[in-house]
Amino acid sequence: MSALLEVRDLDKRYRTRHGVIHAVQGVSFDVREKETVALVGESGCGKSTVALSLLHLIEHDGGRVRFEGAEFDQLKGRREQELRRDLSIVFQNPYSSLNPRMRIKDIVGEPMRTAYGTRGRELVERVREQLEAVGLGPEHLRRFPHEFSGGQRQRIAIARALALEPKLLILDEPTAALDVSVQAQVLNLLRELQRRLGLSYLLISHNLATVESIADRVLVMYFGRIVESGTVSEVFNDPRHPYTRALLDSVPSIDPSQRHRLKPLEGDLPSPLRPPPGCAFAPRCARAAHDCTARPPPLGSIGSREAACYHPLGG
């Protein structure tokens, strides 16, 4: 199966008053058709920077992005616009991502009006279809965002993201801002839409349980780099990178009988202004040895997956 999205050696530096922050370093991955790839990590790991540079919402400093076989960065004008229709995003917070002064029919209809010039009755009909696809009835067309609950708003944001029939949808923490009891509704909707429309997802999340429930493959990021990648079952059942292990162990189980007395990970993230010379995780890692502090470990194959570690777990 060919890759829909190919990212190679993506690099992004932010220049700040206090110095340069290397937010994303040499990140490479593919998203294939009809597949869900998750990018997980804690705040500051660079996962959102990756998403935003894919959409050209920020400019990256190095690397290549190919989308549907075309060099996405070099496209200009019409060709770029056409390709961009195939790539869309759902943001985390449906309270801030929907314009409070627009009616639902305009929020969902705007992309079609802008891209295809759809107007009038035809536009309303298309919006009605989009809303129906996410489980909202036509009675909502003339309403404003404040009349909806968080879960409904996220459905509206999804309807808008799907308006131009994209092939790849970036989901940036799509359930993090929702009430616990409605998160499952949105996850199930995303799963159903994927099946029905043959969508690919790039899921950005810090919530490992969410990732496990909808992703096929996972990329674990730490401090701007991918430290482990593989299928979700491989990586979650048998992590090789000590950071992945620590991340999994930090999630409290809902079952009180599984109150492992696991030692929480010690220490904090290093300062991005003064990155450690070798592996960025070494200062917090129980397995760190001399070589770890010399230079960053490259991402290497371990069986069917990859990990960036000189002393990986398991065998």
Place this chain on the structure above:
Amino acid sequence: MALLSVRGLELHFVTPAGRVRAVNGISYTVEAGELVAIVGESGSGKTVQAQAVLGLVAQPPGEIVGGAVEFDGVELLSLPEERMRTLRGRRISMVFQEPMTSLNPVLSIGRQLTEAMRLHLQLTRAVADERAVSLLGMVGIADPERRLRQYPHHLSGGMRQRVMIAIAIACDPLLIVADEPTTALDVTIQAQILALMQDLTRRLGVALVIITHDLGVVARYADRVNVMYAGRIVEHGAARDVYRRPAHPYTIGLLNSVPRLDRPRGVRIEPIPGSPPDPAHLQPGCAFAPRCPYVVDRCRREEPPTVTFDDRHVATCWQTAALRPESG
């Protein structure tokens, strides 16, 4: 006798849009040295009930309509503001969700840490400074002397929350109320902070009330749990009982709707349909009825009864007996 006992607490807010019944007659207790969780979604009343207990709800717009709160033998709802304030600094402390906003950005860590000790314990500056150093050590902050001279923006989110915890234990309280103490933090840091809070409160014999939306936090750390929905406690019991044999349809639904790492992959999550009710427009009967798969006619008309069964496990539901046929 319980350290904290809340009985029939009822709190309304009078707004231009009408009367919002935020807390509808909740009762719970906290024993000395115990870790009790209050779990619920946004709008369930979990935070505002704690604010009412601590005398932090402005009246108006708030209005405590009924109930009683007793702490360490003192009735709190009728306590004069000045005495309440002393109690809050000295015997009850609080840890809030946002360590970024709950510390004062223009005061040094040392100043914020010693302020309460000097006021409530009448410590001299030198003695308070000394105690501040040892408190920072207790919460796992390295190089405490230097940290005392720093300001909040010098610290990471996790460290700020450690400072908040140091402030909370500074005056030897009997009770700490922590409102979503780790929600704003990254997962690896969350685990550190929760372990620290559990360890410290156990060691110092302080009771801890954790208010959270996260069932995992409840299960891993709490002795007992109160599940709130639409301003009521709908289920209460020992954490392991509530998890193993949930008795209220809302709790059952929550446990089935959360994606979990501790289950085999591919187990389909079952969402609870609909969304939580608007507390300004509560319908008669059970507030969960519109979303409940076990609903019967009666649920929509009459307030559900509080059913007690084995070992202090309580649910407020018409259908609990049918759901748990083995219980009395």
